[in-house]
Amino acid sequence: MSTQSNMIKVAVVGGEGIGPEVTTQSRRVLEWFAANRGVPMTLRDAEYGLIPYLKTGKVLPEDTAEAMDEADAILWGATGGPETTEVPAAARKAGSLLGLRSKYDLYANLRPIAASPSLSASAPLKAEVLDGVDFVIIRELTSGIYFGEPRGIETLHDGQRRGFNTEQYTTNQIRRVARAAFELARTRRGKVCSVDKANVLETSVVWREEMIALHKEEFSDVELTHLYVDNAAMQIVREPRQFDVMVTGNIFGDILSDCAAMASGSLGMLPSASLGPVDRYGRRKALYEPVHGSAPDIAGKGIANPLGSILSVAMLLRLTLNRPEDADLLEQAVQTALASGARTADIAEAGAKKLSTVEMGDAVLRALDKVSAKENA
Numbered sequence: 425m426s427t428q429s430n431m432i433k434v435a436v437v438g439g440e441g442i443g444p445e446v447t448t449q450s451r452r453v454l455e456w457f458a459a460n461r462g463v464p465m466t467l468r469d470a471e472y473g474l475i476p477y478l479k480t481g482k483v484l485p486e487d488t489a490e491a492m493d494e495a496d497a498i499l500w501g502a503t504g505g506p507e508t509t510e511v512p513a514a515a516r517k518a519g520s521l522l523g524l525r526s527k528y529d530l531y532a533n534l535r536p537i538a539a540s541p542s543l544s545a546s547a548p549l550k551a552e553v554l555d556g557v558d559f560v561i562i563r564e565l566t567s568g569i570y571f572g573e574p575r576g577i578e579t580l581h582d583g584q585r586r587g588f589n590t591e592q593y594t595t596n597q598i599r600r601v602a603r604a605a606f607e608l609a610r611t612r613r614g615k616v617c618s619v620d621k622a623n624v625l626e627t628s629v630v631w632r633e634e635m636i637a638l639h640k641e642e643f644s645d646v647e648l649t650h651l652y653v654d655n656a657a658m659q660i661v662r663e664p665r666q667f668d669v670m671v672t673g674n675i676f677g678d679i680l681s682d683c684a685a686m687a688s689g690s691l692g693m694l695p696s697a698s699l700g701p702v703d704r705y706g707r708r709k710a711l712y713e714p715v716h717g718s719a720p721d722i723a724g725k726g727i728a729n730p731l732g733s734i735l736s737v738a739m740l741l742r743l744t745l746n747r748p749e750d751a752d753l754l755e756q757a758v759q760t761a762l763a764s765g766a767r768t769a770d771i772a773e774a775g776a777k778k779l780s781t782v783e784m785g786d787a788v789l790r791a792l793d794k795v796s797a798k799e800n801a
């Protein structure tokens with residue numbers, strides 16, 4: 425991490441599938457902020473996935489690991505896809521995204537969901553329930569069933585195979601992500617909905633008890649409610665406006681955020697920030713990435729929606745660079761581009777012109793020029 429001045433180091437890791445396609449556009453946006461708004465940052469590009477594996481035998485070569493280690497912020501694209509079946513499971517595991525989340529202790533994963541007024545005609549949900557949708561899912565990212573031990577696959581006496589994993593949460597793991605949720609709610613509409621499965625799982629019993637205890641001890645000014653995860657999935661589709669901050673465990677948050685993407689129009693629209701603990705200098709390691717994956721079904725076609733990745737840059741500007749005005753400007757530019765009719769295939773109304781990934785990047789850069797000129801006028 426940077427030790428001097430306010431120069432922020434950003435590692436840009438496009439990865440696989442549509443990852444490099446969308447990250448090329450969000451990188452252009454970062455460059456626009458460096459050139460036009462004097463945002464102090466250095467960019468270091470690094471390869472991840474099949475391509476470096478074929479060259480070095482590692483999906484995460486040393487140079488990439490070093491770029492990520494020294495970065496304040498990582499702009500990540502995506503990992504995975506059928507083309508990577510050439511990479512043995514062990515090599516993939518050695519450099520996995522889960523391993524990186526764990527290595528940097530990126531426990532608080534913020535996934536904001538906002539409905540764009542311009543997309544109400546093409547959104548899968550009814551326009552009446554979308555007006556004003558604005559909530560954040562905070563997903564615990566470094567524990568739960570993704571990381572619990574024991575785990576494995578074994579062969580039983582009768583020859584059947586049995587796969588097993590362990591769901592787990594400790595008091596501290598719950599409390600630190602709960603704190604992130606309560607603190608965020610204080611800057612928003614003051615409401616936290618905690619999602620669990622406490623009617624079945626012991627991990628969720630502890631989760632709910634710790635939420636209630638911390639709320640009572642330190643955050644009684646915030647409204648705290650609870651939902652079981654099955655009901656939460658239904659409520660997100662039925663009436664997403666009821667939520668302000670939703671906090672939940674690793675696997676529930678993974679599933680609920682893809683579900684919530686339907687309130688923003690497409691999975692391609694959702695950004696995210698994964699944050700580590702604050703160190704003694706007040707800094708925290710962060711990884712910014714769209715919520716979607718490598719989308720093998722559209723990879724290489726140049727049609728992926730780059731807005732989830734571009735909006736992740738807005739989160740980077742806000743959370744790592746502490747430049748809220750620049751983050752607002754970028755979010756405004758995205759809305760301006762959408763209002764002017766810019767659509768990739770995933771958000772296009774019937775009959776609308778479909779832009780390529782690059783053309784959507786162009787539309788956002790044009791909108792940035794326009795909104796910043798207006799601001800300076």
Ligand SMILES: NC(=O)c1ccc[n+]([C@@H]2O[C@H](COP(=O)([O-])OP(=O)(O)OC[C@H]3O[C@@H](n4cnc5c(N)ncnc54)[C@H](O)[C@@H]3O)[C@@H](O)[C@H]2O)c1
Nearest residue numbers: 502503504505691692715716717718719721722728729770
């Ligand atoms: N953070 C990550 O790197 C990440 C996240 C999710 C999935 N993955 C990996 O991605 C691979 C594919 O997974 P999947 O197909 O289940 O999920 P996915 O998110 O890649 O795609 C799901 C669907 O959404 C569409 N989609 C996703 N992003 C889009 C975009 N920007 N524009 C337009 N359409 C978009 C895809 O075309 C696909 O139909 C898997 O290997 C998975 O493990 C990686």
Ligand SMILES: CC(C)[C@H](C(=O)O)[C@@H](O)C(=O)O
Nearest residue numbers: 503504521522678715716717
């Ligand atoms: C790629 C995969 C491991 C990842 C997850 O499950 O966390 C993804 O789905 C996500 O949402 O970031």
Ligand SMILES: [Mg+2]
Nearest residue numbers: 678679682715
């Ligand atoms: Mg996911």
